Amino acid sequence: MQPKRKKSKIEQEILPKSKNYAFEQEINDDDDDDTDVSIQEKRDCQAAKNVILDPSTISRFGPSDHNVFHYTGKADMSEMCLVGMKHGETINFQGYLLIALILGDVIIMGHRLQGVLTLQDVTEIAEETTILNHSDDLIFHPAYSPKTHALVSIESVEKRENMLKFSNRGIKASSNVKETINDLLIKSGFIKRNFDTILAFRNMSWSGIQGIEKISSSCFKDIFTADRINSSRINQSNETVSIKRDLFKISGFYPVFDVMSGLTLLQFSDSWLKAANQLANDVINYNVPPIAVICGHRNVGKSTFARYLLNNLLNVCPKVAYIESDVGQSEFTPPGSVSLNILDSPIFGPPFTHIQRPYRSYYVGNSTPRDDPDYYLGCLRELVTVYRRDIACGLDFGMHADDERQRIPLILNTHGWIKGMGYDLFLHILGFAKPTHLFQFYSSINSYQNLPPFPTSVLSPPNEDPPKVALVEAIDSSKISTKYTATDHRTLALLSYFYSTPAVLSKQENTKWWQFDKPLIHHSPWCLDWTKGLAKGVFVFFGDVPWSQLLYALNGSVVGLVGEILDADGSREIVDQSEPSRTSQGKEINIAKYPPPAPSEYSFLGLAIIRSIDPAAHTFHILTPLSYVEVQKTSLIVKGSLDFPTCFMLDHTNHISTGVCGVPWKKVPYMNFEAGE
Numbered sequence: 001m002q003p004k005r006k007k008s009k010i011e012q013e014i015l016p017k018s019k020n021y022a023f024e025q026e027i028n029d030d031d032d033d034d035t036d037v038s039i040q041e042k043r044d045c046q047a048a049k050n051v052i053l054d055p056s057t058i059s060r061f062g063p064s065d066h067n068v069f070h071y072t073g074k075a076d077m078s079e080m081c082l083v084g085m086k087h088g089e090t091i092n093f094q095g096y097l098l099i100a101l102i103l104g105d106v107i108i109m110g111h112r113l114q115g116v117l118t119l120q121d122v123t124e125i126a127e128e129t130t131i132l133n134h135s136d137d138l139i140f141h142p143a144y145s146p147k148t149h150a151l152v153s154i155e156s157v158e159k160r161e162n163m164l165k166f167s168n169r170g171i172k173a174s175s176n177v178k179e180t181i182n183d184l185l186i187k188s189g190f191i192k193r194n195f196d197t198i199l200a201f202r203n204m205s206w207s208g209i210q211g212i213e214k215i216s217s218s219c220f221k222d223i224f225t226a227d228r229i230n231s232s233r234i235n236q237s238n239e240t241v242s243i244k245r246d247l248f249k250i251s252g253f254y255p256v257f258d259v260m261s262g263l264t265l266l267q268f269s270d271s272w273l274k275a276a277n278q279l280a281n282d283v284i285n286y287n288v289p290p291i292a293v294i295c296g297h298r299n300v301g302k303s304t305f306a307r308y309l310l311n312n313l314l315n316v317c318p319k320v321a322y323i324e325s326d327v328g329q330s331e332f333t334p335p336g337s338v339s340l341n342i343l344d345s346p347i348f349g350p351p352f353t354h355i356q357r358p359y360r361s362y363y364v365g366n367s368t369p370r371d372d373p374d375y376y377l378g379c380l381r382e383l384v385t386v387y388r389r390d391i392a393c394g395l396d397f398g399m400h401a402d403d404e405r406q407r408i409p410l411i412l413n414t415h416g417w418i419k420g421m422g423y424d425l426f427l428h429i430l431g432f433a434k435p436t437h438l439f440q441f442y443s444s445i446n447s448y449q450n451l452p453p454f455p456t457s458v459l460s461p462p463n464e465d466p467p468k469v470a471l472v473e474a475i476d477s478s479k480i481s482t483k484y485t486a487t488d489h490r491t492l493a494l495l496s497y498f499y500s501t502p503a504v505l506s507k508q509e510n511t512k513w514w515q516f517d518k519p520l521i522h523h524s525p526w527c528l529d530w531t532k533g534l535a536k537g538v539f540v541f542f543g544d545v546p547w548s549q550l551l552y553a554l555n556g557s558v559v560g561l562v563g564e565i566l567d568a569d570g571s572r573e574i575v576d577q578s579e580p581s582r583t584s585q586g587k588e589i590n591i592a593k594y595p596p597p598a599p600s601e602y603s604f605l606g607l608a609i610i611r612s613i614d615p616a617a618h619t620f621h622i623l624t625p626l627s628y629v630e631v632q633k634t635s636l637i638v639k640g641s642l643d644f645p646t647c648f649m650l651d652h653t654n655h656i657s658t659g660v661c662g663v664p665w666k667k668v669p670y671m672n673f674e675a676g677e
Helices: 009-014 021-025 035-048 119-124 175-188 209-215 234-246 270-285 302-313 373-392 421-433 486-498 547-554
Strands: 068-070 080-085 090-103 105-108 111-114 139-145 152-157 197-202 253-255 291-295 320-324 337-343 360-363 410-413 437-442 468-473 526-529 538-540 558-564 602-614 619-623 634-639
Touching: 068 175, 080 090, 080 175, 090 105, 090 111, 105 197, 139 152, 175 197, 209 486, 234 253, 270 302, 270 437, 270 468, 291 302, 291 421, 302 320, 302 410, 302 437, 320 373, 337 373, 360 373, 373 410, 373 421, 486 602, 538 547, 547 602, 547 634, 602 634
Parallel strands: 291 410, 291 437, 320 410, 360 602, 437 468, 538 634
Antiparallel strands: 068 080, 080 197, 090 139, 090 152, 090 197, 090 253, 105 111, 105 152, 320 337, 337 360, 526 619, 558 602, 558 634, 602 619
């Protein structure tokens, strides 16, 4: 019997140590903050972990047979209902559904939806006639409201006249769906009941998002599914709440009619409303598209405010550009990356529910920029340059647009690391972003969350107009549950990314957007031959890896797939005339040397898990949601310190307490497992 091989240093540092590896090894965001601040934050978090009972989560809406009418026809449209509301009524819910507005206005997370019918249309409609015309674009919007975040609220508001309407902003209802809604409107008599707002709700269980609850019963159990026995007044309310919910008959939709522990509702402060409205007005009045930078400590609501700001801007312009600089909590792309996205639809849900294909993205390989701040700044600087060149001043957008309302403003969300190096990075970002608007979070309760005073160079830049600075009130952390940490949110983002299908990008209806019912180990991997692709080889962030240990370091790890930036005609923007790589001379993998891939030459295509490696066939077997065409664009694999929780790579549909794939835990390579872990 051969002795068991001793693990190399690289294996000890990079490869998993136990099945709970990810939860033991994850680095918390912004660990470089001062010690006294960390102690205070821990106290705040501990206080917030007490049971939260938020009475504001209760919907201001009483469902009945008068204002909720359920469809009872074809099986494929059985889970559809009409809802009539009065101004001021709200429906707060946990779960997921499709929402379309037929009459009136509603506001959801800062975005105003307008009905396809007006009051004048209603007064002219006769009985037994077609209410919705085939030419009417009835749009359904997906909305996700898990208990990992504040609940989504649908509020009926007064009609705002003369608002712009933009097309292609959601899922267009088919002719069959519109015919069904026509029947519902006629049979229900809703048009004659003097409702201020009429909505259509549809089930969207077909998307597969609910499957994320089953991946880990200990972490994300019932984040979309309401707990029927979790009421604060169990004896009195459970039966009443169930009766009210059953009126809608929509699977996965749980309106809140009683105080439930762990659920919160974010109420936007006056400072949020004022700041968002000021920016929306300036988008129309400015000669160039505004650039808005959001800054502040972590856990103050920056990302939530950024979503609110984005949704509000989409009321006045068809598209909004968004740069994400928080590598630990990325909004539209996987963790460990910075990106520029162009959005034309409102987002109703947390980051893991709205995966987007970026306009340009770069992989920095970590949940913090501390290990390579120069490369981090270089990537962000290039994103701002791309926005100014292609978007703000591009031939199809910006200052060249015939209509000033077609101009695309930019929102730049910054990281929450505001001490030491983090603050210096933030000042560098302000220096090259040159914002027209600066939204600064402040807290009158927790002074440690406030930014230091800005230097004069920021408030009064030479030869430039100073930015408009608006103070935005921070969310009170003592009223927000911290059950789900930054690590949990990164895990949700990675799960959503790796289990997603191409349909989530195209918003194709009645097709699975996520395949959580199929474990990753059952997915067929793409084969990437490093002698035919990978012209630039492999780059490893944050350390040197001997060539003899490279495959060990890569096996089972998360990597970034990077490709060369191409012109519109498909040719390379820059042709590298440097010395040829080892891949062109043989079957060995080239280890690229520092510096990392230049942001002006290479962009991030997406993440992949190296499931296995076949050295004889010089092939990586990779798991990625990218298409084969996109995988073929890969010219470089980048290994950072980002890892995927090991337990989520196993078969969650089988019992795994004794081992994996029939192999006892003690014989599973690269992992240590003991009872009780």
